Amino acid sequence: MAEQCEDAVGRRLANFACHAAQSRGRLYDEQPSPTRSDFQRDRDRIVHCTAFPRLYLKTQVFVYHEGDHYRSRLTHSLEVAQIARAIARTLALDEDLAEAIALAHDLGHPPFGHAGERALDGVMADYGGFDHNGQSLRVVTALERKYAAYDGLNLTWECLEGLAKHNGPVIDAEGAPAGAYAETGVPRALKSYNAIQDLKLASYPGAEAQVAALADDIAYNNHDIDDGFRAGAYALEDLAQVPLAGEVIDEIRSGYPELEKTRLIYEINRRLITHMVNDAVAEARIRFGKLKPASADDIRNAGSAVVSFSGRMNDACDELRSFLMSWVYRSDRIMRIMDDAAQIVRDLFSRYMTQPDAMPDHWFARVQGTGELERATHICDFIAGMTDRYAIREHRRLFDRTPDLR
DSSP states (O other): OOOEEEOTTSOEEETTSOOGGGOOOBSSOOOOOSSSOHHHHHHHHHHHSTHHHHGGGSBSSSOGGGOTTSOBHHHHHHHHHHHHHHHHHHTTOOHHHHHHHHHHTTTTOOTTHHHHHHHHHHHTGGGTOOOHHHHHHHIIIIIOOOOSSOSSOOOBHHHHHHHHTTTSOSBOTTSOBOGGGTTTOOOHHHHHHHTTSOOOTTSOOOHHHHHHHHHHHHHHHHHHHHHHHHTTSSOHHHHTTSHHHHHHHHHHHHHOTTOOHHHHHHHHHHHHHHHHHHHHHHHHHHHHHHHOOOSHHHHHTSSSOSSOOOHHHHHHHHHHHHHHIIIIITSHHHHHHHHHHHHHHHHHHHHHHHOGGGSOHHHHHHHTTOOHHHHHHHHHHHHHTOOHHHHHHHHHHHOSOOOOOO
16 A cells, blocks of 8 residues: 555645645746645636636537537546546545646647647648647647736646646657657647746656546547447447447346436446446556555656556457547548538638738737748637637638538
8 A cells, every 4th residue: 555645635645646735836936825735726727717618619529519418628628537536536646636637638629629630730730730738738838818927827837747748758768759749749839838847758747647648538438439329320239349348238238138228328338437447546556566656756757657557458448449430430420520620720720821810800919020930820829729619600701611510
C-alpha cells in the first residue's frame, strides 16, 4: 500500500500524487484562496471560461442538429471528468486536478470534430499545422481574456503539463519530436508556450494527467458505441462479434433474456465502463507496486505510463476502436457529412485570409498590419473557437451555397 498524507482539504492522498500545496505554481503569482486548493481553482476557471460552454455545440461524432441525445464535446468532457474523478479517488490521487485536466482537454477542438481538425491542419500546413491538444493549451494560456492582470486562465503548472502531454512525452531526451508527434513535429502552440514556461516535454505527466487521458479513452469508446447504435450505424449482432462486447452481451442476456434494446445498449455501456475502470485501477496498482514511487516526479520519470490498461484490456479496446472505425466513424453517412463539414472550414479560412475584414471587427483588428503567419494564426484561432452552428451560419453569410450536413 502506498504511503499517504493528508491534503489541504483533508483527503488522504498517495505520496506520489500531485499535491496542490506542493504545486510548481502559476506563471503569474497569485494569493492563495482561503476556501479552495489551487487545483480546485483551476477546475472552476475552466468551467467558467468562454470556450467551455461552446463545447455544447461542437461535434463529437454527430453534428448538433442531428438529434438532442447525441454526445457533444461538452457532454463528452463531462463524462471524461466523471470517470477521471472516480479512478483518481480510488488510487488516492488528487481528483480535482484529474477533473480539471479532463474538463479542459478538448477546449481547443474546432467545429465538426476530427474532420474540422484535419481541415484546419491542412490549411495551416504552411504555417505550422494545427493540433487540438496544442490549441487547448493556447486557449487556456492566451486566448481566454477575462482577467485584468493577464491573458489566459493562469492555471497551475501541473494542469498545463497535463494538457501539453495528454498523449505522453512530446519530445525525446535529445529534443526530437516523440510519441504522437514523431512524424508530424511538435505543434507550434506547444513549442511557443514551452519557451515561456518549461513544461518538461520529454517526461510523462503526473498520475492525475495519465488518469484523465485514460478516462478519455474509456468515455469515447463507450459513448460512441451508444451514439452509433442510436444512429442505426450497426446492429447489436454486429457489436456482439467484438469479443469484450460479446462477453458482456451474453452475460446480460443470460440474466435478462427479454430486455428491450434501449435498455440493453445502456447496460452494455455501463458494464463495459465498469470493466475498463476496474482493469485500469488494478493495472495501475500493479505498476505502482513495482515502481514504488515516492513522489509525483517518480511517476513522471518512470519511462512509461504508470496508469494504463492491462495488455488484455488494451487489445480489447483496440478491437472496439476498430469496430467503431469501420461501422461508425467511416460509415458512408458520417464520411459524407464530415467531408462537407471540412469544406466549410476550408472555405472560411480561405475567405478570411483573402478578405480579413469579413471577420467580426474585434478579430479583424487583431490581424491588421500583421504578417501572413500571424494573420493565419489569428484566423485559425477564430475558426477553432467556432461552434458547429456558428461556422454554418458564417458560411451561409459569406457563400452562395452551404452544405446541409445531413
